[in-house]
Amino acid sequence: MRKRRPLWAIGYFLMGGACLLLAVVMAAGVSRVVHLIPVVILGVPGVVLTFRSPVFGVRYGPDGLRYSGLLNARSHAWAGIREVRVAVLSSTVYSSDVPELVLVSGGTDQLYMLSGHSFGRARNKRVVRLVAELEAARAAAS
Template identity: 75%
Template sequence: MDMRQRKRRTAWSITYFLLGGACLLVTVVMATGLVTMWARAGVAHLEYLIPVLILGVPGVVLTFRAPVFGVSYGPAGMKYSGLLGARSYAWVDIREVRVAVLEGTVYSSDVPELVLASGGTDQLHMLAGHGSGRTNKRVKRLVAELEAARAAAS
């Protein structure tokens, strides 16, 4: 097995990035309008900042985190980068990589799940694949790659 460092990104990274950029654009337009309105009226109405915050915070998070969503793995272990942070594991800390199914009312999601040597699990939610009753092939291939890399490093 080829054991060089590999990276796998979620197919949705570009969508999350564009959505975050759109939120930031709307936020800038609204904030500019607020500043103009406050300059003319001479009074700042802070309650008008609520929509700016509601769109601005997710816009910033998605715009700057989306390009790094994914997993990278190599001989030493793996690193997962998700929405609000990143986690790293050495292969000796991972007992198994498997597909977990998160059941929903309309559709289910297949999520790569790490079974840790400590007995816990860690689901890699940003790499999930959604479907309506069938196993997501992309997630299944990713789990097979991760499990093969883990087995080769053992």
Template identity: 75%
Template structure:
């Protein structure tokens, strides 16, 4: 099985660590219950990002594809995947390209933590390369 990790996981880890550190420093000076609100607002995402970012990945091989993202792990056999394509999530300033699995059940599964940002009509080359590798693995397994 081949495993790919996004370079952005380092940034998510650093951001989570900073939020967690700020929450811990704020917790040291808590005097009343109202002061806990900012600690929770910074601490919960900080813990999630700090401990989940190092495991963001997509693994693929002859059996199928396994994606580990922010909120858990999902696996799909290649028999359940009709196609792998680049999905574009539009925004007001920039757009994000993400790998998307088109499933035989009629749904889709976007691999959001493997995405990358792009400007205008240009595609994110890293995402396009990952989609080509996933599609080649799917075709080879069929």
């Protein structure tokens, strides 16, 4: 079973830890209910980012793949995946390349936490390599 994690998972972990630390410091000085609002605003995202960021990524092997995102995790067997390709989510300033699973059922599943940004028509090389690895693993399993 191979694992691929985005590099910025470490940044999310550090940001979540900082938010959590600020929430704890603010909670230590809270004397009224109104002051609890900033604690909740910093504490909840801090807990989510701190405890979910170490599992961001995709694991794949002969049986299929398991994707772990910010708030969810999904598994797909290789038999249920027809193709792995790069999808482009475009905007006015930059585009984002994201791995996309084309399912046998006709739907798609985009792996947003593994996306990469690029400017112009250039593809994100990291996303292209990941898609090639996933497609090779899918082809080898079938």
